[in-house]
Amino acid sequence: MRNPVCIKQLRNSPYDPMCARGLQVPAGRPAKNSVQQVRAQPNWALRTLWRKVPNPFTRHIVSRPMRLILLGPPGAGKGTQAVKLAEKLNVPHISTGDLLRRNVVKKTKLGQQAQRHMVAGTLVPDDLVIEMTAKRLKEKDARKGFILDGFPRTLAQAKALDDLSDIDEVVNLFLDPEDLVKRSTGRAVCPNCEAVYHVLTNPPKRKGVCDKCGSALIQREDDKEEVVRIRIKTYEERTEPLRMYYKERGLLRDVYASGHIEEIYQRILEALRH
Ligand code: AP5
Numbered sequence: 001m002r003n004p005v006c007i008k009q010l011r012n013s014p015y016d017p018m019c020a021r022g023l024q025v026p027a028g029r030p031a032k033n034s035v036q037q038v039r040a041q042p043n044w045a046l047r048t049l050w051r052k053v054p055n056p057f058t059r060h061i062v063s064r065p066m067r068l069i070l071l072g073p074p075g076a077g078k079g080t081q082a083v084k085l086a087e088k089l090n091v092p093h094i095s096t097g098d099l100l101r102r103n104v105v106k107k108t109k110l111g112q113q114a115q116r117h118m119v120a121g122t123l124v125p126d127d128l129v130i131e132m133t134a135k136r137l138k139e140k141d142a143r144k145g146f147i148l149d150g151f152p153r154t155l156a157q158a159k160a161l162d163d164l165s166d167i168d169e170v171v172n173l174f175l176d177p178e179d180l181v182k183r184s185t186g187r188a189v190c191p192n193c194e195a196v197y198h199v200l201t202n203p204p205k206r207k208g209v210c211d212k213c214g215s216a217l218i219q220r221e222d223d224k225e226e227v228v229r230i231r232i233k234t235y236e237e238r239t240e241p242l243r244m245y246y247k248e249r250g251l252l253r254d255v256y257a258s259g260h261i262e263e264i265y266q267r268i269l270e271a272l273r274h
Contacts (some may be wrong), residue, residue: 064144066091067165068272069152071242072173074231075184077258078265081173082149084265091145094128096135096153098194103132105191119221121230123153130160137164153239158246168247168268171268173257175230184228188217192255204263 021240066089070078079095086093100118103111110132114124123129133151136142144169161167175183188197190210197204197217204211222231246252253271257264 036177054082063089065168066147067145067168068247069148069167069170069208069238070150070173071170071246072257073175073177073235073239074228075180075182075187076173076175077183077261078149078173080202080261081197081265081268082147082260085268086147088269089147091147092139093147093149094133094142094143094151095149096133096151098126099132099136101131119227121222121227126160128153129153130157134160134164138143140235152242153235153243155245156217157261158242167246167251167252168249169272170251171253171255171271173255173264175257179258180232181225181228184231185225187223189218190215191218191221 013260019047022091068085068089068091070082070085082093084093096253100111100114104118105111110128113128117124129139133148137146148161152161160185183198183201185234186199186201188199188204188208189195190197190213192215194211195210195212196202197210208217209215210217222228243252243254253274255264255267255271259267
């Protein structure tokens with residue numbers, strides 16, 4: 001889907017503050033016609049809104065900016081679902097795990113500081129992760145909304161996020177710990193485009209080869225069983241309390257993460273609808 005355009009922007013001044021949270025429509029036609037031409041036919045925007053978002057079940061979700069957190073233990077499927085939701089909602093998928101891994105590959109100072117924690121299955125210190133995420137959230141594409149995957153992970157991170165942005169929804173994916181272990185230890189990732197597969201439940205078309213870019217798939221260093229178990233324990237101790245933090249704020253949606261990827265995706269959309 002192309003970038004959304006606020007109806008008020010089409011009709012009134014381009015910087016109407018109401019547009020920040022206002023009604024939005026997909027910006028297909030303005031690419032061909034000038035904004036003046038579109039303003040001359042105001043009903044076009046409303047007609048387009050209902051036509052271009054065909055599913056009445058999810059229409060209201062995609063028609064407004066969405067700042068969403070995906071909570072859940074390692075292997076719950078946050079990354080898998082975040083990719084689908086980001087496409088649906090037309091907002092960036094911001095994974096702190098991916099951002100950190102890119103820093104490790106590039107051997108930046110942050111990457112060097114983070115690596116030993118990641119390999120051990122423990123958390124990277126709050127100050128480093130908060131600074132990195134704050135910088136990412138200030139980028140232009142995140143102004144229209146975002147899906148945060150893997151952040152916040154501690155109370156300190158959640159409080160820092162409160163100062164950085166409002167949050168609309170928090171989806172908590174939960175799953176039996178032994179299923180988490182099976183999912184993580186069977187994961188295969190593309191080191192080039194970061195696509196995620198599972199050797200049994202979500203395999204690539206050609207064994208060991210990324211469907212999207214053709215690179216050879218690898219196993220993440222922290223997906224060895226002993227490290228996965230430490231990550232799950234770290235999650236229970238440090239991140240699980242955030243569930244209550246967001247529940248008290250009325251933002252939490254618990255979603256059972258067992259079943260097919262598409263089934264869980266539909267459960268998340270259903271949870272966001274209420
Ligand atoms: P990060 O990369 O964020 O790892 P994680 O949170 O542990 O989550 P995972 O990526 O392991 O799992 P996921 O829930 O995204 O599952 P996925 O969709 O891939 O963080 C790594 C490390 O970075 C941390 O340990 C920490 O050191 C550091 N870090 C990151 N953020 C930090 C922060 N904020 N603060 C401090 N440190 C931080 O799915 C898993 C597998 O299951 C895949 O193979 C997938 O194909 C498969 N799968 C998914 N859904 C299904 C399904 N429904 N059925 C069957 N298989 C499925």
